[in-house]
Amino acid sequence: MYPENYRYTKEHEWVHVENGVGTIGITDHAQHELGDIVYVELPKIGTHVEQAKNFAVVESVKAASEIFAPVSGEVIGANDALTATPELLNSDAHGAGWIAKIKLSVPEEIDRLLSPTDYQAYLGEG
Amino acid sequence: MPLLKTPLNAVHRALGAKMVDFGGWDMPVEYQGVLDEHSAVRERAGLFDVSHMGELEVRGPQALDLVQHLTVNDASKLKPGQAQYSALLYGHGGFVDDILVHKVADEHYFLCVNASNQDKDYQHLAAHNRFDASVENAGPRYAQLAVQGPLATGVVQKLTDIHLTPIKRYHFVDGHFSGAPARIARTGYTGEDGWEIYIAPQFAERLWKEILAAGADAGILPCGLGARNTLRLESAMPLYGHEIHASITPWEAGLDWIVKLDKGDFLGREALVKQKQRGLTRKLAGFEVQGRGIARDGYEILKNGVGSGWVTSAGVIRGGPAPALNKNIGMGFLPVPLSEAGHAIEISVRGRGVEAVTVPMPFYKRAR
Numbered sequence: 001m002y003p004e005n006y007r008y009t010k011e012h013e014w015v016h017v018e019n020g021v022g023t024i025g026i027t028d029h030a031q032h033e034l035g036d037i038v039y040v041e042l043p044k045i046g047t048h049v050e051q052a053k054n055f056a057v058v059e060s061v062k063a064a065s066e067i068f069a070p071v072s073g074e075v076i077g078a079n080d081a082l083t084a085t086p087e088l089l090n091s092d093a094h095g096a097g098w099i100a101k102i103k104l105s106v107p108e109e110i111d112r113l114l115s116p117t118d119y120q121a122y123l124g125e126g
Numbered sequence: 127m128p129l130l131k132t133p134l135n136a137v138h139r140a141l142g143a144k145m146v147d148f149g150g151w152d153m154p155v156e157y158q159g160v161l162d163e164h165s166a167v168r169e170r171a172g173l174f175d176v177s178h179m180g181e182l183e184v185r186g187p188q189a190l191d192l193v194q195h196l197t198v199n200d201a202s203k204l205k206p207g208q209a210q211y212s213a214l215l216y217g218h219g220g221f222v223d224d225i226l227v228h229k230v231a232d233e234h235y236f237l238c239v240n241a242s243n244q245d246k247d248y249q250h251l252a253a254h255n256r257f258d259a260s261v262e263n264a265g266p267r268y269a270q271l272a273v274q275g276p277l278a279t280g281v282v283q284k285l286t287d288i289h290l291t292p293i294k295r296y297h298f299v300d301g302h303f304s305g306a307p308a309r310i311a312r313t314g315y316t317g318e319d320g321w322e323i324y325i326a327p328q329f330a331e332r333l334w335k336e337i338l339a340a341g342a343d344a345g346i347l348p349c350g351l352g353a354r355n356t357l358r359l360e361s362a363m364p365l366y367g368h369e370i371h372a373s374i375t376p377w378e379a380g381l382d383w384i385v386k387l388d389k390g391d392f393l394g395r396e397a398l399v400k401q402k403q404r405g406l407t408r409k410l411a412g413f414e415v416q417g418r419g420i421a422r423d424g425y426e427i428l429k430n431g432v433g434s435g436w437v438t439s440a441g442v443i444r445g446g447p448a449p450a451l452n453k454n455i456g457m458g459f460l461p462v463p464l465s466e467a468g469h470a471i472e473i474s475v476r477g478r479g480v481e482a483v484t485v486p487m488p489f490y491k492r493a494r
Contacts, residue, residue, distance in 0.1 A: 033144075035144070035156055035159060035160060035352070036159050036160055036161045038420065038442040038452060039418075039419070039420050039442070041418075041419075041476075057476070059420045059442075061160040061161060061352060061356070061441060061442055062155065062160070062352060063422075064420065064422060064476075083418075
């Protein structure tokens with residue numbers, strides 16, 4: 001369920017880092033809690049985001065939820081497919097439902113994030 | 127204060143429902159998803175636990191006089207077995223609540239009121255009861271199940287000997303529903319045909335399960351308050367606390383059709399007459415969002431960048447059978463000239479003006 005090579009936040013985002021670029025999304029737990037997702041406000045390419053700061057908004061039928069950047073850096077990609085098919089976030093949160101790609105400016109930030117084991121333990125406590 | 131629970135609380139949890147605090151009640155917001163549950167009611171049938179709703183019983187030789195004094199619609203026009211949509215107002219013309227008035231018999235009226243307002247409504251009736259009538263706050267004696275959708279009548283018919291087809295909309299019959307004494311009313315809050323079934327709480331769990339079993343062939347789904355909200359929004363039915371509250375009058379909410387000024391005096395009438403003479407400044411309008419963004423309750427509505435009103439209810443609604451595009455709609459208060467259909471407005475979404483246009487309501491009307 002929670003890929004081994006991803007890292008997670010307590011705010012239910014994930015990041016998958018490859019060659020200094022982090023692909024970011026929300027966790028399967030998050031999409032389940034949000035319910036039917038109907039709109040995603042993507043970050044603009046070229047903007048700089050700070051770790052733990054709001055950088056995107058996901059809206060479900062129930063509410064708008066701010067998404068916090070798990071890592072700092074420059075937005076170098078956004079998943080335009082979510083504009084027409086936001087439901088990808090429900091059906092494939094860890095894959096086709098990725099939100100943005102960020103070129104990491106502080107790579108060591110990744111060490112502060114949760115492993116899949118720690119994240120699932122955290123979910124279990126909740 | 128701990129959350130109040132309906133007799134079906136454990137049943138909802140066993141079904142995996144997401145539960146929310148709704149006006150102090152621990153209620154299911156969704157089971158498998160709001161969009162699917164909404165579609166089930168539009169296309170087939172849905173079952174709702176609405177046991178949180180309040181019930182007030184008005185009895186006595188002057189029961190009608192009390193009801194007439196405190197409601198805006200003309201209850202003297204009701205025949206036994208008939209119901210009407212109505213409202214309780216304060217003297218200043220604002221809403222205490224919107225309600226359904228059922229005439230059970232000449233000296234007995236049964237009022238279905240909003241869950242979070244039931245104690246306030248009871249106090250309101252008691253405080254103004256200068257008639258030979260008694261008022262009972264009867265909520266704890268009733269559970270209520272709503273079966274709604276084009277296939278609802280067939281599902282309900284499987285569980286009762288009462289012949290349902292001749293019962294017209296806004297009429298009800300007292301009888302038995304799968305062996306339980308029940309009030310079976312052809313009413314609802316979804317914009318579809320359907321039934322609201324009032325029973326004693328001890329029957330709720332058995333009847334809930336029997337309705338789901340009886341409706342399995344029809345594709346019935348248990349539905350939560352999420353779908354109940356989008357269904358009523360699409361049908362432009364007001365929700366207390368949103369479109370109507372103490373500082374909104376029926377004229378402003380577009381509920382002129384339930385106000386019968388010619389029935390005689392009633393609480394709030396004078397204020398309504400005065401407001402009509404002065405003229406309205408604001409009115410409830412429907413809108414469709416055209417730009418990228420989603421309106422939410424409480425967001426500001428702008429006209430050419432200037433704050434002009436506010437959103438009372440909004441959301442994304444499945445536009446029809448899949449793969450229909452979702453509809454992004456809402457209601458809100460606007461200055462009267464802007465409340466007519468066809469005006470370009472903007473919804474302020476996180477500081478950004480998202481284009482929208484005012485449209486006629488309701489957004490959905492069932493085929494008859």
